[in-house]
Amino acid sequence: MLVLLNGCSSERNTWTSKAYHNTTAHYNGYFYAREEIEKIDKTVWSNLKDDYNRILRLYPALDSALAKSYDKEIQEAIKMASIAIQRHPNSKWVDDNYILVGRARLYSMDWGNAIETFKYVNNPKLTKDKDARHTALIHLIRTFVEHKEFNNAQAAIDYVQKEELNKQNQKFFLLQKAYFHQEQGDYDNMVRSLTQAVPMLKKRDKPGRIYFIIGQVYQKLGFEAEAYNYYKKCLATNPEYEVDFYARLYLAQVTEISRSRNVAAARKSFKKLLKDSKNKDFKDKIYYEMGIFELKQKNLSEAITDLNRSVREGNNKRIDGEAYLRLGEIYYDTLRKYELSQAYYDSAIRALPTDYEGYARIKARQEILNEFVKHLNTIKWQDSLLAMASLDSTQLRTRIDSAFQAKKAAEEKRMGKKKKRSNRIDIESNTNNNIFASANDEEGTSTEEESVDWYFGNPSAMSIGQTEFKRIWGDIPLEDNWRRSLRSASTAVSNRNQTLLPDEQNPNQAAQVQAPPADPVAAEYDRVNKQIPRTDEQKKEALAKIEDAYFNLGDIYYFKLQENNNAVSSYTTLLKRFPESEHEPEVLYKLYLIFKDSDPGKAEGYATKLKEKFPDSSFAKILVNPNYLQESSLAVEKQKALYKTAYEHFENKEYRAAKAVISQAQELGETSFVPNLAMLSVLIIGKTEDINQYQFALDEFSKTYPESSLAEYAKKLLKSSKDFQLSQEKRQGIQYIRSFEESHYFVMVYKKDERMFASAALEKFNENHFKDLRLKTSNLVLNDDYTLTLVDGLPRVSSAIEYFQTFNDKLATLTELRNHKFYTFVITKDNFDIFYRTKGLDEYIQFFEKNYPAENQ
Structure with missing residues (x-):
């Protein structure tokens, strides 16, 4: 017994010790932590509400409100994984437990700690299992995507693509890459990644859902034959009923149309879906798709009928909104019946969510x-x-x-x-009982009461x-016998109200229910x-x-x-x-413009009348001199008056109204006053957008109006804004770590507009001078102005200084880097994390010059 206990010590490296710690770490901490993560995963998926009017999401969006509901599981998963790491540090399950900790932090939307955890696992000195490192990197991509750090996600994708992945990680990587493209609306690259992942899909990956998504994307991109194939594949997997229904519905759209053009067969497919009693709850969607189908066939009357049936049959507010929208578009774009179109557009806006495309x-x-x-x-x-x-x-x-x-x-x-x-339901559409429509x-x-009976x-x-x-x-x-659930309560309230005297009844209720006029x-x-x-x-x-x-x-x-x-x-x-x-002078001028190309004789008649009847009007002068508005002060005076109104809106924080007035003033044409309007627009951006957009707008103003007196003012505002931003960063107190005996990075920082091929140059340099170190090169976006290229793999400070000195000595021979401006330095991993987080380029350069040997700089 003593021998066995002694062999289980975490400090020993015997076969008995390894077997004990591997088994215990796997089936205790790791097992229970994984169970908690799987519970969270099920919770997140169960709360996903699929919108089949759009391309389905590959992964559910994380929600902070939902995250609170599974916080207990998060803490339990981190606790169990951490125990396994602490008690069995030499087991082969340490990296797997760290990945579970990272996933828990990802689900809790603790972005910073999740990123740090996955990066920690990717350290080759700490994690010998390359498959685990790859898994961590793929989870890191998901974290960047969820946090909307798309540039960092792209950099991680570029890095992983150079690695040799096992089949499981390759499949996982392709799905995450597709999700990255989906979040950016890049459906072409999304479907490429998904089709590459298809041969690797297993039953647990819900292949039917993925096939359906691929079909949706192909249908959106116009490849209906490919969409047909993947909808068929989806049905072959026997997916859940809702996916099955929509696959059959969309199949009816792409099958007959793309292949045989047999319109009657397509209509038969729709009717078959309508007759199926299981599709009772989906009739609104079927009628909607029938309406869209008839619209494509240019059968407007049938399309209008089907879209109206979609509204009548359904209880899905979003489908109602889309049906109203399509009807509004028909009456607007095709039939030119703007009054009816207005009614449908009003209904569409009330029904559609504000995030609708x-x-x-x-x-x-x-x-x-x-x-x-x-x-x-x-x-x-x-x-x-x-x-x-x-x-x-x-x-x-x-x-x-x-x-x-x-x-x-x-x-x-x-x-x-x-x-x-x-x-039919009789509901009075005009509650004020007006007699005149x-x-x-x-x-x-x-x-006006609608004329539709x-x-x-x-x-x-x-x-x-x-x-x-x-x-x-x-x-x-919406349920059968819905009145019954309120019957007892409503009866009790009714009885109570009957026992009250008129002056005892609820005054608010009495105010709401007004008797019609006698x-x-x-x-x-x-x-x-x-x-x-x-x-x-x-x-x-x-x-x-x-x-x-x-x-x-x-x-x-x-x-x-x-x-x-x-x-x-x-x-x-x-x-x-x-x-x-x-309005006559302006109307005559507009009539002249309308007939100028279609009927020159009629146009000339309006022009002659304008010049004879209103010779002193600005519109008559425009006919004589097309540059009149630009050369006269009339447009400027109008713009000044509008500017005054816009500035009043601006001072009252009515920024949308101010922008509308500015647009109205700018429509008067290019004048000497236009820069003033543009500057006010920039100031509105400063109040409504983030500081980076404000600085960009100021810079663009200086470039667009270099001769304006306001250009210098814009430069001062830009300098003040940048100084304020810098002071805010300095106030946060950037503190770099003065510990240098660890692995280093070599970093090259340059402006985006330099258009450098830094990665290629450094890879060539590494091959020629540091081939034995097997250094890796990657790119990262630092901020809106700068990009950096990173050389990873310098094992100690002496190697970093040697690399830095050799680079400076050989710089003249690197033709790809000639005539370019850039900063170079070496930095420890810990300091790089601080530098990248704070974007403190100037601060770190000062730290570098102060703490590294001067002869090597």
Whole structure:
């Protein structure tokens, strides 16, 4: 017994000791730590919500909120792995335990410690097992990707690609490389890495999911035949049901179209999916894909029908949003029905998440359409009010009553149709009970009830209905007999409210539930009568609103919708209705521009009228001299006025509004005042973006406007910003370690625009002068300005100084480095970690000059 116990000492190197420590380290600490990591891995995957409207993620994104839920497992994994390392330091499982510690820190989003742990395992002096080092490096790539350090991830990938990996690590590396490309949106390189990994996939790798992702990428890139092959491979693996369903759905898109062009067969595939009872919860997605399919076949009516069915059938808000978006695009781009398009774009913006691809572009178009409909409704409503101004009170009340009865009859007819359809829901789309279907506020915003009779074809009505449902029932899950879960509670509340006196009931509740007016005709009469222009001044004001609305509609058609015919119609209507309009010179000039290429004769007629009727206008002068705006002060004065407005927004921290006004001013053309606008834009960047973007914008300003008086001011701001940044770094107190008897790196630092081939030059130098050391060369990005090349493998300080001295002696012979500026020094591994983290180049050069022999510098 004593002999056995003595043989189990961690300090002994006998066969008995090794067997004991290897077995104990493996089946105690390492085993339990791995179990905890696998629990965490399952938790992370189980919380992944796949969005099949996008290419699926190869790995779940790490979330700090979720990380708190498995913190106990994190701590347990680190504890068990650490015990194994401490108690069995000579076992072959030490590096594997360190990798588990690194993975635990990765899952806990402790980026710094995770990176340091994986780098520690990669040290060849500490880890003799090259496979373990490779595994650590591949996990390091994942850590860099999750932390959005893509430059460092690329450097690690470049390093690993030079190594000889075993099959397991090769597969793992290709998947991580594909994930790196996916996070950057580089789908071409992503699919290349995935297809290389395919032959190595095992059952535990969920190959069906990976095949499906490859199919998605190929379909996105337009290689439908390849997509077809991988969707078939996915189905052959019997994946989980949801993946199976979407693979069959997308297969219907790429099979018939890419191969036989048999459209009927494709439609049959879709219908087959619809009939399958297992796909009940996916009908919205099937109808959506059917709509997209018909859209590709240019069958607009079928596409519109299917997309509307997608909204009606489903409860997936994202799919609803995409269906609304496609309908909006159809009415906008193809049918040119902008009022309907506006309704669909409004619904799309409400349904789609803000991180949806192209959300900013969709939002911009929605805002254009909102503005368009606003001006259109202003014209309709103000014209209606002017028409009603000639009516006396009796005639007005009679007309309102007639409109009310007509609306009531239409609603009753619609209700009668809906009662015949058991699956229709009657929700009032206009809760204020306005009788006139028109815009009714002073700003011309719309309260017009949609003209679509069918509820599910009316996006506005659906949105109001959804809001009303949630107000009454709450945000409850979609399930059978959903009322039952609230029956007892609602009954109790109802009984309690019935026992209260009117003055005891909840005042907030009473405020929310407003009874409809006793006489809706009288209420509508009062509302309309208040807005009717009676006096000449009021009529003049109403006409001014119509005049401005026509002008704005013309501009929207011309500049934003590129609808020249409709722009001409709006502009000419404006000139006919308002012959003395203040907008006439500008309208004549725009009409000239519209017809300049298509109808030169008509264009010349507008030009002649402009020059004869308004010879002193800036637009007439532009016709005579195209450079007039640049040569005159008119544009400058307009820009100064807009600049003042923008600067007021800037001082009030309304940066988005300020940027919009600056853009409006810049559209007036290039003038001597443009640099002032550009400088204000730079100052906005300084308030809204990080310091590096601010410095870049200042530098670009100096290059773009070198002759401007503001160029010097920009240089001063840039210097102040850099000085502040440097002082902040110095205030943190960079302290390098004065211990030099360890392995060193040789480092060359140079500006990115030097375009040096430093790696090739140093590898050639190493081969000629230090071949025995087997040195490795790699590149890293230091910051936005500098890149560095690293020579790794100098075993001690004497070797580092010898390398440094030899490099300086032979520098003249290195033709690749001639005529380039760079810094060189040697540095220990620990000091390099500090240097790379703090980016303190000047600080380390000072440290190097002070602490290394002067004759070698």
